[in-house]
Structure formats: C-alpha cells, structure tokens
Amino acid sequence: MERFAALLDALVYTSSRNTKLALIGEYLRETPDPDRGWALAALTDGLDFKAVKASTIRNLMTERVDPLLWSLSRDFVGDTAETASLLWPDPPGETPPAPTVSETVALLQGMTRATVQHDLPALLDRLDVSGRYALIKLATGAMRIGISARLGKVAFAQSFGVSVDDVEEYWHGIAPPYTELFDWAAHGKAPPDTENMPLFRPFMLAHPLEDGTVDLSDYVAEWKWDGIRVQLVHAGGETRLYSRSGDDITATFPEMAEALTIPAVLDGELLVQGGHQGGKEGGAASFNALQQRLGRKNVSKKMLSELPAFVRLYDALGLEGEDLRALPWERRRERLEAFLPRLPATRFDLSQIVEARDFAHLAQIREGTRADAIEGLMLKRRDSPYVAGRKTGLWYKWKRDPLLIDCVLMYAQRGSGKRSSFYSDYTFGCWDGDPDKGAELLPVGKAYSGFTDAELKWLDKYVRQHTVNRFGPVRETDKSLTFEVAFDSVHASKRHKSGLAMRFPRIHRIRKDKPPHEADRIATLRAMVRD
Amino acid sequence: MEQLGNSAPLPTISYPMSAPFSWIRPEPHGIHIVPSDCWVDPSRAVERALVTHGHADHARGGHGSTMATPETLAIMKLRYNTDQGAQPVHYGETITLPGNVRATYIPAGHVLGSAQILLEHAGERVVITGDYKRRPDPTCAPFEVTPCDIFITEATFGLPLFTHPPIEEEMARLLARLSSHPDSCVLVGAYALGKAQRVIAELRRAGHHQPIYLHGAMEKMCRLYEDFGVELGPLRLVSDHSKEEMRGHIVISPPSALNDRWSRRLPDPITAMASGWMRVRQRARQRNVELPLIISDHADWAELTRTIEEVNPQESWITHGREEALLRWCQLHQRRARALALVGYEDEDD
Known part of the structure; x- marks a missing residue:
C-alpha cells in the first residue's frame, strides 16, 4: 500500500501528462500481480465497495473527532478522504505492518455495513497519512485526482509497449485485477478471450x-x-x-x-x-x-x-x-x-x-x-x-465554416501545465448596446486556443501591461483589445449573464487594428442563435 | 486577498466583558490600550503603536511613534524607508506607557525580532502573542511561556488537521529531490521575511553549503538578518547568473513569483513551496506546487492548544485565523474564550 500511496501523492503533485504516464507506467512495471491490477482499477474508477461510502467515513470520524471540529476541517480541506487521512488519530504503540493493495481490496470486499464500523478503523490504524488517503480514495471509489480512465489505459499500453487500441479492445471484457491483461502485455501470453462479450471497439x-x-x-x-x-x-x-x-x-x-x-x-x-x-x-x-x-x-x-x-x-x-x-x-x-x-x-x-x-x-x-x-x-x-x-x-x-464575431478581451487567467506562467485563458465580451452611449461589455465566452505560441507570448505581456484589477487568480484588463472569435454555434443559456453560450469558441485573429468600441453587440450574437 | 477558509466569517461573540479588564479593548483595526491611548498592531496609522513583528499586516507604516524591538524597527525601516518615531524596546525590557500601563517585550519565536507584548495595569496581566511558534528556529529567539490573566492568541493554523512535521524531515525531502535531479533547480517559494531566512539557515544546519540563489526581492532582508548576526552562508542573486550555473542548486523566491514569468529564466525548475498550508494537497495543487514543504512560522494545532494549557489564562482571546475551531476546543476543555473580529491580518503565504 505504501507504493500505491506514494504513486497517488506523486500524481496529485504533477500537472504534466507525460510525467503522469511515466509514474503510472513505472508503478505497473515494478509492482507484482495482482496488486498492480487492483491499483489500475482504482485509478480508472473500476472499483466499487458496497459497504464503504462517504457517509461511512464521516460517521467513523465524528465518533473520534468532535463533530464541529470535523466539519470545520472538512470545509477547509474540501475533500472527505483527505480530511479523514489528516485527522485520523495515530494509534498508540507500534504500527502493525501496512497491508498490500490486494490484502486491502480483499478486506474491503469482505466488509458489510455491519462490520465496516470495526474493520475499516483496524485497517486505517495500519497506515500513515498518505496510506490512509490512498485507502479511503480506493475504498470510496472516486479518486478525483485528475486521472482519466483513458490516461490509465495509455499508461498501461506505453508501459508494456502494446497498442492502446488493443488494450481498449480487451479492457471491457475483463474484470479487475486484469491478470489476463498483464499476462498478455507483460508476459507475452495469448490475449484475453473476449468473444461473446459486449466490448467497446476503438472508433x-x-x-x-x-x-x-x-x-x-x-x-x-x-x-x-x-x-x-x-x-x-x-x-x-x-x-x-x-x-x-x-x-x-x-x-x-x-x-x-x-x-x-x-x-x-x-x-x-x-x-x-x-x-x-x-x-x-x-x-x-x-x-x-x-x-x-x-x-x-x-x-x-x-x-x-x-x-x-x-x-x-x-x-x-x-x-x-x-x-x-x-x-x-x-x-x-x-x-x-x-x-x-x-x-x-x-x-x-x-x-x-x-x-x-x-x-x-x-x-x-x-x-x-x-x-x-x-x-x-x-x-x-x-x-x-x-x-x-x-x-x-x-x-x-x-x-461548415465557423461563425465569427468581434469581441473585447475582459479577463485573463493563467493556464496550467505547459502554460502555467502564461495568461492563456481569455474571457471576452460584447457590448450590450451602443458603446458610445454608455453601453457595457458583458462576457459571452472563454477561449484557450486558436493562437500561436508567439501570439500567446504577446498576449501574456499584453495582459500584464493592461491589468486594472485582480480577483484572486483572475486579472481584469482595461478592455482595449479586440479579438475575432470563431465558434461553431451559439445557444440560449441561463448560465451566463449575457443569456448566451457559445460552442467551441477560439481566438481566430487578434484585431490590433480594431478599436474595442467597434466590436460586436450582444444583439448580433443573439441573432445567430438557432435553437 | 482571497479568503482561505470556505466558512462564513464568525460574528464576534459578545458577552459582557469582565469589568476588571476594561482598560484593554479589541477594536476592528487593532487592540486599544485605553488609559495610554496606544494601539497594538493597528491596521491603520495611529499616534502611538506597539508592534509585535515586522510582517506588513502587523507593522503598518505612518504611526506617530512605534514601539518595537530593534530588529522589527530595522525591518520597518527597510520597508517604509523611514525610522521616524522609532522607539526600540529590547527583549525583556519593560517600558511604562501613559496611564500607568507597563509593557514588556518577550520573544515570540515567529521571525527575527518578533515579540509577545505583556501589558500590566492595576495588577492585571494581558499577553498579546502577535504571531508565534514553539519550534526551534535558528533565526530568532524562542517563544517564552508567560503566565497571564488574558491571553490574546493567533489562530492561523487553528484546525486540528494542521500538524507541522519536524523541519528536518522537510529539509531531507528538499535535498533528496535536489540530488535526484542534478540538471534542474529546485525553486522554493518562501515568504520574504522570516521563512526564506529560516529555510536557508535550516539548509545550512542540514549540511547544505552550496550557494543559494535568491530572487531580487529577498536580498535586502537576507542582508538585514546577517547584520543581526544570523549566518546564511553563500547567497547569490538569480539575476547575476546564467541558467547553467543554477542547475543542481536551490533558488528561493517569494511565493508570488513561483508561477510568474520570472521563473522562466531558471533551469527546468521543480516548484516547491515552504508553507504550513502545504499540509493540504489541494492548496499545493492550486499553486502548481510539485514539492510541498510543510514549514510554518506559526504554531500548529497542537502548539496552539498546548500553549493555552501552559499559559493557563483566565480567558483566551483569539485574534485571527481559524478562530471557530480553537474557540470550540476551549469550549470542550472548559476554558473561557472569545473570538475577536480584527481586520486586515493576512497569512496566505505563510
């Protein structure tokens, strides 16, 4: 369990997809069966234990920690598994050896609603903070650590040098801990027999x-x-x-x-x-x-x-x-x-x-x-x-050709991963009337793509030099830059103040030549709705 | 600034203040010593201020006179470029304020020059901790437990989930990451006053004697620490050196520079941050931190509660941070306590 816990920690603290793939791949190669299969199932949300729910964890905690202190802590952390891992009291005396992933899974599978109140604490007592976090994440099913099922499969394929299409082809036919899949990919045995199974085929x-x-x-x-x-x-x-x-x-x-x-x-x-x-x-x-x-x-x-x-x-x-x-x-x-x-x-x-x-x-x-x-x-x-x-x-x-509209840059936020230091997420707006008669800009969409690396650098600098306000990570600009935005369609939406939501908007051109008051109005965009 | 807790602000609990202590009044912008008309850590300019330590949220500029330790006054001079009205008070020294109030400055163990202030009037004792910690710190004098009637404490890390591990463990993790990535540098985000110098001093104590590279904003404060006798070893400025020279080295910058374009001049930096908030994974993720180092200059939950027990006051007043939880702990332990709603204290980067 320590190795799996260390993997989860490492995955949480990296935003690079390639690093994530490498970390998962390394784990899968170095961990024996069936531990690695269970871990892979956990990462791809393939495990479900009937007896352990988020409420189970909450109940266990409030028996051990004052309920108000628990809820204040849970509120601060924003994640039940993590809060519980941090607040679980370390048992007195020497910690018994940590369980393996397979042992953990077997114990969790054996728990019922009646026994979980006793058996889960015994398991938690055998783990440190990271181990408890991994255990609760695994037991309650939803990892939510930014790993998609697809990423898990790609990592598996890359790790053993097999085709991800083949992995997809067999994946849905076999259950955790996917021993036949490892036998095939890691040990060159015959692929799993998936005939007569309703399997997904890659598109x-x-x-x-x-x-x-x-x-x-x-x-x-x-x-x-x-x-x-x-x-x-x-x-x-x-x-x-x-x-x-x-x-x-x-x-x-x-x-x-x-x-x-x-x-x-x-x-x-x-x-x-x-x-x-x-x-x-x-x-x-x-x-x-x-x-x-x-x-x-x-x-x-x-x-x-x-x-x-x-x-x-x-x-x-x-x-x-x-x-x-x-x-x-x-x-x-x-x-x-x-x-x-x-x-x-x-x-x-x-x-x-x-x-x-x-x-x-x-x-x-x-x-x-x-x-x-x-x-x-x-x-x-x-x-x-x-x-x-x-x-x-x-x-x-x-x-069909995209629709185009001229909008004004209003807010910018930093991107993640490769773009972590760049202001690369742009919120733009259109005028709610005649800008020369005091109309205001209303946000109509957000775009993260459509520009070149050189344009990104230029935009980043532009945002920094034209910031008039900051709201946490968001910078408000002086609304001096016009974008030509391309999008597939626009729909009525209650989620936005403008009442409109664009599908797949992207920056088509940076219109340095166009003064913002010449940008389009909300009414123009609304006229493009085909709902 | 963003609010770290998700919970709604706590209303000030108002029950009749015990009449004997009416000479000391918590107000929204500071603690008022009524007979002297002095303020402790006021968040706006006043005629007479007593300042516990040099962090900007406690040490605002523009006061008529400022009573603080020589270290804190030097820090304020560095920041505000004036020492007008500075009145140095050494650790252990007692001064008399108007209205027959005696003030004694006692080490708080938070940063260089940080002090608790003991106020005595009419046979009653009040201790204001400012910010404090109980862990040893090679860059400042250690916290001293001072018995009192009213104990006015901080609560920055006032939730039971906050446990700061021994700093040696965090240094070992930092140095292990550095040696396993000789072609990168490790960029450590650390608050420019206190945290940065403590991290450097602890690295030296852990046997790391390589040059440490500094963001320009760190330089003057490090020099000030050295002037007060804190040994920091070889320090270099990032701006004076090439990418290649910094490979395999530690770079320290303010947290705000971690994801800023400033960091583009560094060789494949691994982003670390030294902060008590790093105990929580999502806080680290939000800042794109790859190597979270749980290092804080504030008391953790165990230290906060142990300190209340050791000081054993009649009543605890909780100034800033996560007051509700510490208030709850006091309630559970049959200790009188109240939360003060003071404005303007921020500790996002600690």
Whole structure:
C-alpha cells in the first residue's frame, strides 16, 4: 500500500501528462500481480465497495473527532478522504505492518455495513497519512485526482509497449485485477478471450478536410449530425452503449439498451428525436436537447418520453458474430442497410448519403448546413476498411465554416501545465448596446486556443501591461483589445449573464487594428442563435 | 486577498466583558490600550503603536511613534524607508506607557525580532502573542511561556488537521529531490521575511553549503538578518547568473513569483513551496506546487492548544485565523474564550 500511496501523492503533485504516464507506467512495471491490477482499477474508477461510502467515513470520524471540529476541517480541506487521512488519530504503540493493495481490496470486499464500523478503523490504524488517503480514495471509489480512465489505459499500453487500441479492445471484457491483461502485455501470453462479450471497439475517426478536394467517385458524402458519436454493442445477451472515449453510458440511455437484441457492433450518432436538425425530415433535436440527457445516472420517465433518444447509424463493425471491419465501406454499408429493417424504427435510422453531381455541387450543399443546423459533411472513402483512430486519406470531416464575431478581451487567467506562467485563458465580451452611449461589455465566452505560441507570448505581456484589477487568480484588463472569435454555434443559456453560450469558441485573429468600441453587440450574437 | 477558509466569517461573540479588564479593548483595526491611548498592531496609522513583528499586516507604516524591538524597527525601516518615531524596546525590557500601563517585550519565536507584548495595569496581566511558534528556529529567539490573566492568541493554523512535521524531515525531502535531479533547480517559494531566512539557515544546519540563489526581492532582508548576526552562508542573486550555473542548486523566491514569468529564466525548475498550508494537497495543487514543504512560522494545532494549557489564562482571546475551531476546543476543555473580529491580518503565504 505504501507504493500505491506514494504513486497517488506523486500524481496529485504533477500537472504534466507525460510525467503522469511515466509514474503510472513505472508503478505497473515494478509492482507484482495482482496488486498492480487492483491499483489500475482504482485509478480508472473500476472499483466499487458496497459497504464503504462517504457517509461511512464521516460517521467513523465524528465518533473520534468532535463533530464541529470535523466539519470545520472538512470545509477547509474540501475533500472527505483527505480530511479523514489528516485527522485520523495515530494509534498508540507500534504500527502493525501496512497491508498490500490486494490484502486491502480483499478486506474491503469482505466488509458489510455491519462490520465496516470495526474493520475499516483496524485497517486505517495500519497506515500513515498518505496510506490512509490512498485507502479511503480506493475504498470510496472516486479518486478525483485528475486521472482519466483513458490516461490509465495509455499508461498501461506505453508501459508494456502494446497498442492502446488493443488494450481498449480487451479492457471491457475483463474484470479487475486484469491478470489476463498483464499476462498478455507483460508476459507475452495469448490475449484475453473476449468473444461473446459486449466490448467497446476503438472508433474510426476523421481528419479535417482543410482546403483540399476529393473525387466523389472515390468518396461518399454523409451529413455530420450534431449529437454524440456512440457505439452500440450486443453480445452474449448483453447490450452496451459506449461514448467516443469508450465510457459505458448504457445506464443513461436505457431505451437504447433495450432496442438492440441481435448480436452487432454499430457505429452511429446518438440524437434526441425532434425537428431541429435538417428540419422535419432530419428528425433530430438540437444538441442542447441531447445535452439535458447526458451525464445522468437516473433517468426519469418524463425524460424518456420528452427527450427520447435514437441512434442514426453510420456503420457496422460486426453483425451476428461476423467481424466486418476489414470489408470496404461500401460492403459494410450494404450489410447495414440490409440489417436495418430488423431494428425498431423508433430507435434507429440510417444516416443518409448526400448525393451531389460533383465536388462543387457538394460545396454548395455544405453552404446550407448552417440553416439546417447540421455540423457539416463527412467524406468517406468507398473502399475504406474500419480502422481505429485517424488514418490519413480514408475519412474526412468537412465542417461548415465557423461563425465569427468581434469581441473585447475582459479577463485573463493563467493556464496550467505547459502554460502555467502564461495568461492563456481569455474571457471576452460584447457590448450590450451602443458603446458610445454608455453601453457595457458583458462576457459571452472563454477561449484557450486558436493562437500561436508567439501570439500567446504577446498576449501574456499584453495582459500584464493592461491589468486594472485582480480577483484572486483572475486579472481584469482595461478592455482595449479586440479579438475575432470563431465558434461553431451559439445557444440560449441561463448560465451566463449575457443569456448566451457559445460552442467551441477560439481566438481566430487578434484585431490590433480594431478599436474595442467597434466590436460586436450582444444583439448580433443573439441573432445567430438557432435553437 | 482571497479568503482561505470556505466558512462564513464568525460574528464576534459578545458577552459582557469582565469589568476588571476594561482598560484593554479589541477594536476592528487593532487592540486599544485605553488609559495610554496606544494601539497594538493597528491596521491603520495611529499616534502611538506597539508592534509585535515586522510582517506588513502587523507593522503598518505612518504611526506617530512605534514601539518595537530593534530588529522589527530595522525591518520597518527597510520597508517604509523611514525610522521616524522609532522607539526600540529590547527583549525583556519593560517600558511604562501613559496611564500607568507597563509593557514588556518577550520573544515570540515567529521571525527575527518578533515579540509577545505583556501589558500590566492595576495588577492585571494581558499577553498579546502577535504571531508565534514553539519550534526551534535558528533565526530568532524562542517563544517564552508567560503566565497571564488574558491571553490574546493567533489562530492561523487553528484546525486540528494542521500538524507541522519536524523541519528536518522537510529539509531531507528538499535535498533528496535536489540530488535526484542534478540538471534542474529546485525553486522554493518562501515568504520574504522570516521563512526564506529560516529555510536557508535550516539548509545550512542540514549540511547544505552550496550557494543559494535568491530572487531580487529577498536580498535586502537576507542582508538585514546577517547584520543581526544570523549566518546564511553563500547567497547569490538569480539575476547575476546564467541558467547553467543554477542547475543542481536551490533558488528561493517569494511565493508570488513561483508561477510568474520570472521563473522562466531558471533551469527546468521543480516548484516547491515552504508553507504550513502545504499540509493540504489541494492548496499545493492550486499553486502548481510539485514539492510541498510543510514549514510554518506559526504554531500548529497542537502548539496552539498546548500553549493555552501552559499559559493557563483566565480567558483566551483569539485574534485571527481559524478562530471557530480553537474557540470550540476551549469550549470542550472548559476554558473561557472569545473570538475577536480584527481586520486586515493576512497569512496566505505563510
């Protein structure tokens, strides 16, 4: 447990992704089975112990520390596990030897609501502050130390020199402590047998089509719908819905889990039924509607009836036990079209092919995507196999042109990691009326990207020289700089004072030539809302 | 400045002050010694001030006269460029204030020159600690327990989670990180008055005799310490040296410079910070600290509570920090206490 605790501490105190990968990798190589597997599960939020909840920890603490002193401390620290690790009284006498990670897991698994009150303190008494922190984090499930499941898998892959796609392919089929995964990656044994399991397959992704063109005899065009890309898998009698990052979101969309009962691996866009995207025929509500369903653990009946989900199918990776990924896109498409009638029509439809005479005609069609509230077009090579990740020349995304608006820099904050000393996060605003008649700037968005390293240096200096106020880490500037901001779309939002929220805003150009009073007004931005 | 605690400010608990001590009054901007019309650590300019130590939140400029230790007066002169009205009071010395109040300056162990002030009037004794700590510190005189009726204490680290480990452990961690990264430097953020000099002196005590590189803002205070006889060993200014020369060395800067562009001139710095707040992981993370060093010039929870027990006053008044928890401890231990709502004391960087 000491080694795992030291790993957590080191991870907490580093902001560099590469350092984190190196730290996890080193731990995984040097730690024996099954400790390392349990640790990996803990880091990727794969552990759950029924008997230990945050309230369990709170109850244990308030039996030992005055409740008011506990709550004042908890309030100051802002993290129950850390507060408890700091306040847990060291037991008198010599500390018994610390448990291993596996022993800890076995003990935690053995605890019930009745025994936890006695068994967890006995375990805490065997650890120092860092060890107690690690134990409570591990026992209560949520690490929240800035490590994503993906980062854990990448670290695993890098550490043993295997492909992260393979790791993803096997990951969901095996349970902690992932012994077969280590046997395969570290000891060269056969990979885990994952047939008949509803596993996530890494997505095929697209490059942006910058300024090039393609020959439509080689490429087919599809709409790029504005939902979230998902994979729906049925195998071994189970159905799972995965997000683009491979997270299991089945519980959030139970209607989709029920809708697929034939073994298949399907790639599509998750959308809410409606008439926003592409008009009535488009059949899909806005991304905003879908957003109300995302991230929910419990889905109410009301949600299910008011915001019903469906999947617009793009591709089939496998059908009825047959892996189709090596087939050309055209063959897979034929198979998908033939398969569609066997799926419930309320939950599935097919992403339509966009017919165009030639590329120029297609470009013309793309011009209309904004009015249709569609993100743009996809271009897929007719003979492309389904391969994980982004392979040059196979698939392109051709998004509609971004919207542009002139805004004024209002506040800046330092970035993190590589940009830790630079003011690289910018809040900008538009005028709420005529700036010559006393109108004020209202913040409309925040951007962290779109500029070059040289521009970042210049902006950093600019912020420092034009600061008029500081609020903790935030600097208020004198509102003397105009940005041309690019963004994908803008929506009504109650979260912001301006009543508007932009999607993916980025700094398009620094308009040193444009005086701030010539920047755009809120009304201009509001007119771009297509909700 | 940002408030460190998340809790709402505590209302001053008002119950009738025991009449015998009506000559000493806590006011929002300082402690008023009524018969003398003097103020202790006032946060605005007054005619007559008694100052416990040189940190800016206790030692404001512009007073008509300032009674403080010679070290504190020297620090104030460095900061405000004037020693007008300076009245030195040595440790152990007693002065008489108007209205027949006697004031004695006693070491507080916080920073060079820091003093507790014992006030006596009409047979009653009041001790004002200013900021203090109980740990040995090679740069200042140690805290002395002084029996009194009313004990006015700080509470910067007044939560039971604050335990400052032995400084030797923190120095060992700092030196271990330095030797395992010979191509980097370790940049230690430390408060320019007190903490920086203590870290340097402790490094010397731990056998580290290499030159230590200083941010320009540290230089004069280090020289002042040396003038008062505190040995700091070889010190160099960052601005006089190249990146290459600083590889494998320790650099000390004020905490505000840690993530500032100033640090870009350093060779692959590992960011450390010497502060009692480093006990809490998120506080370290917020400042992008990679090597948190739990070093404080304030009393930790055990020292605060032990000191109240040893001083054993009739009543404790708690001036600043996390008053609620220390107040609660007093309540649990059947000790009379009250929280004073004084303005302007900040210790974010300690």
